[in-house]
Amino acid sequence: MSQEYDAERRLYIDEDPEGNGRVVRPADRNRRTSAQLPQLAAAEFLTEHADVVGVRPEWLTGAALAGGANAVEETENADGIELRFSDEKTQFDSTTVGYQQTWRGLPVWRAGVTVTLRTDPARVGNVHNTTYPEIDVDLPNQTDMRRGVTGERGLMTVATGTRFTAGARKARATDSISDRTRIEIVTDQTVVYKYDAAKRLTDEVARPSVAEIKGHSHAVPFPFELPPAPDIADGAFRIARELVFRIITPPYGLVTWIALVDVETGALLYLRPFLADVSGMVFQRDPFTAGGTAGPDSSAAALNPFRSSVALVGLTAPAPGADQALSGNRVQINDFEPATVAPPTRPSGSNFDYDSRTNNFAAVNAYHHNDAFFRVVESLGFTMGTFFNGTTFPVPVDHRGRFGSADGIEINASCSGNGTGGIANVDYELANLGDTTNPIGIANDWRVVLHELGGHGILYDHVNSPNFGFAHSAGDSFAAVLNDPDTLAADRFLTFPWVSSVINRRHDRPVGGGWAWGGTNDVGSYSTEQILSTTHFRIYRSLGGDSSSPDMRRFAARVTAYLMLRGVGTLTPATNPGNVTGWVNALLAADAGDWTSTSLAGGAYGKVIRWAFEKQGLYQAPGAPTPVAREGKPPAQDVYIDDGRHGEYQHQPVHWDNQNVWNRRFADDGTTHEDPWLNRNNYAYTRVRNRGTATATNVVVKAFHTDPGAGLVWPDDWQAMTTAQIAVPDIPAGGEVMVGPFSWTPTTPDHECLLMIASSSGDPSNVSAFTAGESIAEWRLVPHDNNIGQRNVHPVPAAGGAAGIVAVLDGRSFTVRNPFDSRVRVIIDIALPSVLAEKDWAVTLSNAGGQAFGLAAGASKSVRLAVKSGGDVTADEVASSARRDVVVSVRADGILLGGMSYRLDPERKEPLPQDDDHDHEHGDCGCGSDRCKGAAKGLLRCLDLPGDSVSRVRLRRVGVDIELDDC
Numbered sequence: 009m010s011q012e013y014d015a016e017r018r019l020y021i022d023e024d025p026e027g028n029g030r031v032v033r034p035a036d037r038n039r040r041t042s043a044q045l046p047q048l049a050a051a052e053f054l055t056e057h058a059d060v061v062g063v064r065p066e067w068l069t070g071a072a073l074a075g076g077a078n079a080v081e082e083t084e085n086a087d088g089i090e091l092r093f094s095d096e097k098t099q100f101d102s103t104t105v106g107y108q109q110t111w112r113g114l115p116v117w118r119a120g121v122t123v124t125l126r127t128d129p130a131r132v133g134n135v136h137n138t139t140y141p142e143i144d145v146d147l148p149n150q151t152d153m154r155r156g157v158t159g160e161r162g163l164m165t166v167a168t169g170t171r172f173t174a175g176a177r178k179a180r181a182t183d184s185i186s187d188r189t190r191i192e193i194v195t196d197q198t199v200v201y202k203y204d205a206a207k208r209l210t211d212e213v214a215r216p217s218v219a220e221i222k223g224h225s226h227a228v229p230f231p232f233e234l235p236p237a238p239d240i241a242d243g244a245f246r247i248a249r250e251l252v253f254r255i256i257t258p259p260y261g262l263v264t265w266i267a268l269v270d271v272e273t274g275a276l277l278y279l280r281p282f283l284a285d286v287s288g289m290v291f292q293r294d295p296f297t298a299g300g301t302a303g304p305d306s307s308a309a310a311l312n313p314f315r316s317s318v319a320l321v322g323l324t325a326p327a328p329g330a331d332q333a334l335s336g337n338r339v340q341i342n343d344f345e346p347a348t349v350a351p352p353t354r355p356s357g358s359n360f361d362y363d364s365r366t367n368n369f370a371a372v373n374a375y376h377h378n379d380a381f382f383r384v385v386e387s388l389g390f391t392m393g394t395f396f397n398g399t400t401f402p403v404p405v406d407h408r409g410r411f412g413s414a415d416g417i418e419i420n421a422s423c424s425g426n427g428t429g430g431i432a433n434v435d436y437e438l439a440n441l442g443d444t445t446n447p448i449g450i451a452n453d454w455r456v457v458l459h460e461l462g463g464h465g466i467l468y469d470h471v472n473s474p475n476f477g478f479a480h481s482a483g484d485s486f487a488a489v490l491n492d493p494d495t496l497a498a499d500r501f502l503t504f505p506w507v508s509s510v511i512n513r514r515h516d517r518p519v520g521g522g523w524a525w526g527g528t529n530d531v532g533s534y535s536t537e538q539i540l541s542t543t544h545f546r547i548y549r550s551l552g553g554d555s556s557s558p559d560m561r562r563f564a565a566r567v568t569a570y571l572m573l574r575g576v577g578t579l580t581p582a583t584n585p586g587n588v589t590g591w592v593n594a595l596l597a598a599d600a601g602d603w604t605s606t607s608l609a610g611g612a613y614g615k616v617i618r619w620a621f622e623k624q625g626l627y628q629a630p631g632a633p634t635p636v637a638r639e640g641k642p643p644a645q646d647v648y649i650d651d652g653r654h655g656e657y658q659h660q661p662v663h664w665d666n667q668n669v670w671n672r673r674f675a676d677d678g679t680t681h682e683d684p685w686l687n688r689n690n691y692a693y694t695r696v697r698n699r700g701t702a703t704a705t706n707v708v709v710k711a712f713h714t715d716p717g718a719g720l721v722w723p724d725d726w727q728a729m730t731t732a733q734i735a736v737p738d739i740p741a742g743g744e745v746m747v748g749p750f751s752w753t754p755t756t757p758d759h760e761c762l763l764m765i766a767s768s769s770g771d772p773s774n775v776s777a778f779t780a781g782e783s784i785a786e787w788r789l790v791p792h793d794n795n796i797g798q799r800n801v802h803p804v805p806a807a808g809g810a811a812g813i814v815a816v817l818d819g820r821s822f823t824v825r826n827p828f829d830s831r832v833r834v835i836i837d838i839a840l841p842s843v844l845a846e847k848d849w850a851v852t853l854s855n856a857g858g859q860a861f862g863l864a865a866g867a868s869k870s871v872r873l874a875v876k877s878g879g880d881v882t883a884d885e886v887a888s889s890a891r892r893d894v895v896v897s898v899r900a901d902g903i904l905l906g907g908m909s910y911r912l913d914p915e916r917k918e919p920l921p922q923d924d925d926h927d928h929e930h931g932d933c934g935c936g937s938d939r940c941k942g943a944a945k946g947l948l949r950c951l952d953l954p955g956d957s958v959s960r961v962r963l964r965r966v967g968v969d970i971e972l973d974d975c
Contacts, residue, residue: 009632010023010627010629010632010641011627011641011643011644012644013035013643013644013645013686013702013770014060015705015769015770016645017060018034018035018036018769018770019032019033019034019035019057019060019564020033020034020035020107020643020644020770020930022443022589022592022593022627023589024355024586024587024589029063030062030136030137030398031134031135031136031137031589031592031593032057032060032061032134032135032137033133033134033135033589033593033596034132034133034134034680035645035769035770035772036772036776036777037134037596037611037614037772037777038126038131038132038133038600038611039053039054039132039133040129040131040132041125041130041131041132041166042158043130044127044128044130045130046096046105046125046127047093047096047105047128049123049125049130049132049885050105050123050125051068051070053123053125053132053135054068054091054121054135055068055086055950056124057135058555061121061135061137062137062139062141062530063091063121063137063139065091066085067085067090067091067109068090068091068107069083069084069085069090069091069092069423070093070094071090071092071284072092072093072094073092073093073094073108073110073115074113078153078196078197078198079113079297080112080113080114080115080153081112081113081149082395082760083112083113084113085305087143088111088112088143089110089111089139089143090109090110090111091107091108091109091114091120091121091139092107092108092110093105093106093107093108094106094107094108094120094580094582094867095580097577097578098394098601099390099394099395099574099577099578099598099601099604100376100389100574100601100602100604101126101127101128101601101610102124102125102126102127102133102578102600102601102610102856103124103125103126103127103313104122104123104124104577104578104580104596104597105123105124105125106121106122106580106582106583107120107121107122107123107582108118108120108582109121109138109139109140109270109582110200111143111145111200114199114200114247115197115200115249116139116140116143116199116200116202117137117142117198117199117200117201117202117250117268118138118477118581118582118583118584118586119138119582120138120139120580120582120583120584121135121136121137121138121139121582121583122135122578122579122580122583123135123630124135124136124578124597124600126600126601126602126610126891128781131777133596133597133601133909134593134596134597134600135593136583136585136590136593136594138582138583140202140271140588142246143200143245143749144245145200145245145246145400146247146272147247148247148271148272149264150954152272153198153247153271154630155271155274157171157172157174157191157193157196157249157251157253158171158172158174158191159171159824161408161888163249163251163252163254163268163269163271163274164191164253164267165653166269166274166275167235167267167269167270167274167275167276167599168230168232168234168235168276169232169233169234169235170189170232171189171852172189172190172191172255173189173190173191174190174191174192174193175190175191175192176868187256188231188255188256188258190255190256191253191254192253192254192255193252193253194248194252194253194254194264194427194428195251195252195427195428196250196252197249197250198247198248198249198250198271199247199248199249199250200245200246200248201245201246201247201248201250201268201269201278202243202244202246203240203241203242203243203246203247203277203279204242204243204244204278205237205240205824206242207278208237208276208277208278208279209234209279211705212863225622225901228257228260228281228283229261230257230265230279231255231256231257231258232693233488234276234279235275235276238270238273238275238276238277239504240270240273240275244495245286246270246272246277247270247271247272247518247770248268248269248270248271248277249268249269249271250266250267250268250276251266251268251269252264252265252266252282252427252428253265253266253267253334253427254427254521257281257806257882258414258947259284259410259413259414259791259964260345260410260411260412261344261345261346261410261952263281263282263283263424264281264282264283264425264426264427264432265279265280265281265282265427266279266280266282266375266427267279269677269804271555272546280473281424281426282424282427282432282468282474282615283422283423283424283425283474285317286686286724287317287318287320287359287360287362288317288318288360288361288362288375288376288821288855289315289316289317289318289359289361289362289369289370289372290315290318290369290372290376290377290452290454291314291315291316291364291373291452291454292316292318292372292454293314293454293491293494293495294314294452294453294454294455294505295311295506296323296497296498296505296506297433297455297491297494297495297496297497297505297506298496298681299496299497299576300313300314302314303440303445303506303509304440304448304506304507305440305442305443306366307365308363308364308446309966311364311365311448312363312364312377313491314364315364315369317359317361319378320334320336320360320372320375320376320379321336321379321383322336322337322339322379323336324337325336325356326356327956330356331353331354331355331356332353332354332356332357332442333351334351334352334353334360334371334374334375335402336375336379336402337402338378338379338382338383338401338402338403339374339375339378339382339402339403339405340402340403340404340405340636341371341374341405341406341407341857342404342405342406342433343406343408344404344406344409344433344435344913345406345409345410345416345435345564345609345725345957346409346410346414346415346416347379347408347409347410347415347416347417349367349407349408350370351371351407352371352372360372360464364444364448364452365443365447365448366447367407367408367447367449369449369452369778370407370408370436370447370449370450370451370452371407371408371449371451372746373407373449373451373452374406374407374436374451374457375406376407377451377454378403378434378451378457378461379456379562380454380457380463380626380846381457381461381465382396384490384569385573387567388566388569388570388573388605389465389570389603389604389605389606390573390574390577390851392732394464395573395577396427396430396431396466396469397429397430397469398428398429398430398431398468398469398472399430399431399465399468400426400430401956403431403433403434404432404433404434404435405433405434405435405451406433406436407436407441407449407451407896408437408447408449409422409435409436409437410435410437411435416437416438417437417438417441418437418438418441419437419438419439419440419441419450419507419510419686420450420969421434421435421436421437421439421450421451421457421459421460421473422434422435422460422610423460423461423463423464423465423468425464425468425472425473425474426468427472429468429470429472429581429656430468430469430746431468431469431662432463432771433463434460434461434731436449436450436451436787437449437450437456438450439452439453439506439507453504453506453507453856453960454491455468455487455504455506456487456504456507456511457489458483458486458487458490458661459481459483459486459487459492459504459651460483461483461874462481462482462483462485462486462487462569462572463480463481463482463483463484464483464488466573466576467481467576467687469583470577470579470580471576471579471581471584471815472581473581473584474866476591476704477584477585477586477587477590477713478532478535478536478585478586478587478588478590478591479532479533479536479537479539479540479588479591480532480533480534480536481537482537482540482541482544482572483537484503484513484515484537484538484541484575485515485540485541485544485545485568485572486569487503487504487541488501488503488515488541488544488545488552488574489545489548489565489568489569490565490569492545492548492553492561493553493558493561493562493564493565493567493613494558494561494562501514501515501516501545502514503515503538503541513537513538514538514542515538515541515542515544515740516542516545517529517539519623519624519625519636519637519639520637520638522635522637523538523539523624524624524625524626524635524636524637524638524639524665525539525588525621525624525625525626525636525640526625526626526628526634526635526636527539527625527635527636527637528635528637530551530635530636540588540591542624543620543621544568544572544620546620546624547568547571547613547616547617547620548564548565548567548568549564549658549659550616550620550659550792551563551564551567551613551616551659551792552564552567552659552904553565553568553659553903554658554659555612555659555661556661556906557899558902559831559899559901559903560747560902560903560904562902563902563903564657565968566782567613568819570598571598571613572595572598573593573598574597574598574601575591575594575595575597575598576600577958578594578597578598579594588626589626590620592617592618592621592626595617596614596617596618597615599611599612599613599614599731600614600777607828607829608788609778609782609783609784609788611774611777611778611784612774612788612792612793613792614774615774615792615793615794616657616792618643619642619656619657620657622639622641622642623640623656624637624639624640625637625638625639625640625644625698626640627640627641627642628640628641628860629641629701630843631924636788641701642655642699642700642701643700643701643770643771644700644701644702644770645698645700645702645703645704645768645769645770645771646698646699646700646704646738646771646794647696647697647698647700647704647707647766647767647768647771647794647795648696648697648698648699648766648794648795648796649666649667649668649694649695649696649697649764649766649794649796649797649798650666650668650695650697650797651663651665651666651667651791651794652667653794654699655697655699655794656794657792657794658790659791660791662895662897662907662909663786663787663790663791663798663799663906663907664718664761664786664790664799664800664907664908664909665799665800665893665909666764666797666798666799667681667799667801668694668695668735668797669692669693669694669762669763669764669797669798669799670682670692670693670694670799671683671684671690671692671693671762672689672690672691672692672693672749673685673688673690673691675691675748675751676691676750677693677746677748679693679746680684681799681801681803681902682803683758683759683802683803683919684754684760685753685754685759685769686755686756687753687754687755688753689730689751689752689753690751690752690753690754691748691749691750691751691752692711692713692729692750692752692762692764693746693747693748693749693750694709694711694746694747694748694764694766694797695744695745695746695747696709696736696739696744696745696747696766697739697742697743697744698739698740698741698742698743698744698768699741699742700741700770700771700815701741702770703738703739703740703741704738704739704740704768704770704771705738705768705769705770706735706738706768706769707735707736707737707738707745707766707768708733708734708735708736708766708768708920709733709734709735709736709747709764709765709766709767710728710732710764710765710767711727711728711731711732711734711750711752711762711763711764711765712726712727712728712729712762712763712764712765712824713729713730713752713754713760713761713762713763714726714727714760714761714763715728715756715760715761715822716756716759716760716761716800716822716823716908717761717823717824717825717868718800718822718824718825718896718905718906718907718908719785719786719787719825719826719827719868719898719900719905719906720761720785720786720824720825720826720896720906721777721783721784721785721786721827722775722783722784722785722786722824723775723778723826724783724790729749729750729752730750730752730753730825731749731750731751731752731753734747734748734750736766739768739840747764747766747938753975759800759801759802759882759908761798761799761800762798762799762800763796763797763798763799764796764797764798765796766795766796767795767797771795772795773793773795773796774792774793774795775789775794775796776788777794785827785905786798786905786906787827787903787906789903790959799910800906800907800908800909801893801908801909801910802816802820802908802909802910802911803816803911803913803916803919804816804894804910804911804912804913804919805913805914805916805917805918805919806883806886806892806916807883807886807913807914807915807916807917808917808918809878809880809881809882810877810881812916812917812918812919813844813875813877813881813912814875814877815896815918815919816876816919817851817873817875817894818873818875819854819872819873819874820872820873820910821870821871821872821873822870822871822872822896822908823868823869823870823871823948824836824863824868824869824898824905825866825867825868825905826863826864826865826866826867826868826900827866827900827905828865828900828901829865829866830865831862831863831864831865831900832863832900833861833862833863833897833900833901834860834861834862834863834869834899834900835859835860835898835899835900836853836859836860836871836896836897836898836899837859837896838851838852838853838859838873838894838895838896838897839893839894839895839897840893840894841889841892841893841894841912842889842890842891843881843885843886843889843892843912844878844881844894844912847878847879847880847881847888848878848879849875849876849877849878849879850875850876850878851870851873851874851876851894852873852874852876853872853873853874854872854873854874855870855871855872856864857869857871863900873896881912882915883914883915886912886913886914887914889912892912892913892914893909893910893911893912894909894910894911894912895907895908895909896908896909896910
């Protein structure tokens with residue numbers, strides 16, 4: 009799958025190779041519109057860019073979709089096609105406007121357009137189009153259009169070969185055949201459907217292996233034998249009835265199904281179930297994630313030590329004199345499926361404490377884990393009534409249910425939909441079949457719960473399906489990401505380590521092994537889910553999941569979960585992505601908006617998201633070999649200032665040490681960093697490269713500086729240099745250019761911080777999307793945008809031994825700022841290179857509070873280094889050292905805000921003087937001073953003479969010639 013770039017309109021276009029979808033994203037990610045109301049802004053963008061989006065302006069008639077309409081209408085458009093407004097969904101500071109494609113008033117099944125935009129002011133982030141450019145369909149006669157569903161000639165009878173009667177009833181295991189043919193119709197509407205023979209009964213394009221199916225399967229057979237596929241041309245448009253119905257489906261009980269039935273012939277075109285698998289004492293983490301070796305086949309004695317006592321929050325208080333049940337405002341443990349195992353109750357005030365190998369223990373875990381999922385969603389800022397607007401709470405959960413058996417003696421779990429866009433219930437079976445007398449429930453595994461609710465549960469409310477159109481779900485991703493920060497499992501990349509003997513899925517699948525987007529294993533179902541979880545896990549790792557700090561890992565996990573949830577929230581049934589680019593678009597839309605509940609600015613992670621999918625094989629060059637077995641291509645334009653990652657986004661623990669940003673005391677195009685000269689013109693430079701596939705055009709670099717500090721905020725703490733920006737010649741793919749000099753005047757005695765921001769027409773920096781008054785902390789901005797280079801690096805002379813090191817480091821100060829809106833605990837770590845540490849050097853802080861102190865919201869504090877010298881250090885020892893930096897890292901509540909680096913220089917004996925009066929204060933005649941030598945070098949270079957070897961300056965004669973312009 010390739011990506012195109014429209015240079016004239018600055019739009020990126022991703023198109024499904026089969027032509028079933030298109031994603032359009034402005035290069036600036038926030039394209040302003042003159043209209044401000046979401047629907048008007050969306051219509052304006054679609055009209056202006058209709059040809060690129062793949063729609064026609066005349067389709068936007070302003071009509072709204074009429075729910076449940078089954079009548080064919082006359083329309084003004086000759087082709088009968090319209091885009092009718094269907095819904096408007098708001099999350100945090102962004103709104104998704106949805107349009108349903110219709111043909112003569114009938115909805116075209118799962119075809120439409122969504123426009124996601126930020127508001128106040130209106131700015132379009134991206135568009136997802138799943139419409140068909142042309143629809144050619146014959147209308148059935150009126151008799152067929154009015155045909156009933158049940159009875160001898162009813163649509164369901166003809167479609168399935170089984171005569172059904174209408175009526176609702178509860179399912180029981182002993183239902184007779186006559187009762188099993190009783191059908192309850194939930195919804196019934198007429199639609200236009202493009203027949204896809206390969207997906208008539210399954211979304212998979214290849215059967216999963218036997219090893220994958222064993223013990224854990226989603227295969228739900230229809231309870232009656234179905235007729236063979238109809239004799240209808242594949243890809244033909246048909247008038248169909250979309251029927252959502254409930255029917256007893258042994259051994260599952262009452263199951264909700266969706267069917268598309270051809271109106272003219274009564275043929276079955278599509279069929280799916282709304283069903284998908286996989287204080288009390290609980291396993292807060294499964295025993296393997298907790299670092300143990302007790303598997304589900306272990307005894308209770310081996311498993312019990314991994315239990316923890318937790319508060320069972322949200323329980324509904326019992327009536328006076330009644331026992332406490334496992335029922336709360338989010339979840340209700342309920343025995344609604346065989347096996348018949350009633351959930352436990354306890355006298356009011358008593359704990360729910362049970363042995364691990366009991367059904368009661370599974371019930372307590374089922375309550376705790378399912379309730380915890382909804383609380384995670386809520387803690388991330390989502391409003392439950394909005395995000396789960398089709399789900400009725402509390403959700404029924406059966407801790408000992410069944411999926412593919414009559415008695416529940418199986419290893420499985422499932423989450424069912426209600427057919428109208430919400431969760432119906434969740435059931436869990438066993439984790440092991442070795443000892444069913446002392447059963448161990450799969451509800452004990454938090455990862456499995458995350459797969460069910462994080463995968464299928466959230467999809468029901470937004471796309472009315474348990475699955476993505478291109479993959480099983482994102483359930484494995486939630487399981488992997490939310491469990492990684494504190495995992496002690498032997499294999500970090502096993503998605504379900506405790507039950508891996510049955511669910512052997514991973515989130516480190518290699519591109520070259522067939523696990524690329526478009527690779528041999530990209531076939532839907534669990535295989536594609538592993539490609540997806542590998543990609544999502546790469547995003548998490550970049551954002552901090554590979555940090556040594558548990559707090560950074562936890563933050564990265566929450567951000568990744570938030571992005572996935574918000575991405576799903578932008579989807580509609582019409583735009584449930586049938587290909588992965590639609591999902592990338594949803595994630596980019598999620599990132600573009602502000603995370604208002606946490607006061608975090610949006611737009612920080614879009615480039616990381618795109619890169620993560622690129623690394624997994626998406627965005628191949630046109631004509632690239634298939635199936636895909638290699639990484640994808642970068643965007644057409646991708647300018648970057650190399651921080652050592654070559655423009656990519658692997659986790660960067662030190663983001664303030666970009667060696668491709670440097671200072672010179674003279675505008676001499678030198679490439680070695682020099683200490684800034686105080687209160688005089690200095691000259692900054694940077695080097696910009698292009699890893700894109702095309703020439704980067706209209707390249708501009710902007711330069712900024714600020715006092716030395718950590719926890720800096722863009723743009724509040726940064727001052728533009730005197731030379732604020734420089735236009736750069738176009739940079740070809742793979743090319744580079746040195747940019748400068750940027751004139752600037754430092755005024756702070758300690759080393760100031762430098763910041764360079766590059767942009768091009770097709771690759772603006774993330775900061776370009778910010779409007780007046782918006783800001784973002786450096787720790788979220790710099791490491792996740794390769795357009796930006798930051799340098800907080802101070803050279804330390806080490807060629808002269810300890811004296812030069814102490815002279816620069818001791819007493820050196822910088823400012824720590826708190827960019828958060830709440831008080832934080834600051835901890836400052838100081839890491840010494842081995843050449844100092846092994847000689848018993850020590851660097852601490854001499855300020856009040858030392859290396860740990862509290863800091864109020866928005867407050868700042870100056871800190872000072874204190875050096876205790878150890879053994880002498882030679883220039884040769886420094887030169888041969890693999891690491892030369894004294895790295896000072898500042899963390900606030902565990903989050904790495906930034907820091908300072910002090911680099912030992914084995915070629916410098918003493919620091920360069922920083923101020924004008926340095927030589928006079930020390931009685932220096934100037935003969936050998938650095939100031940004079942520097943001035944001499946500049947003069948010689950001005951005269952095009954070699955000036956790099958100046959050792960001494962002697963004044964013999966002065967002659968001055970001044971030429972004046974005509975007055």
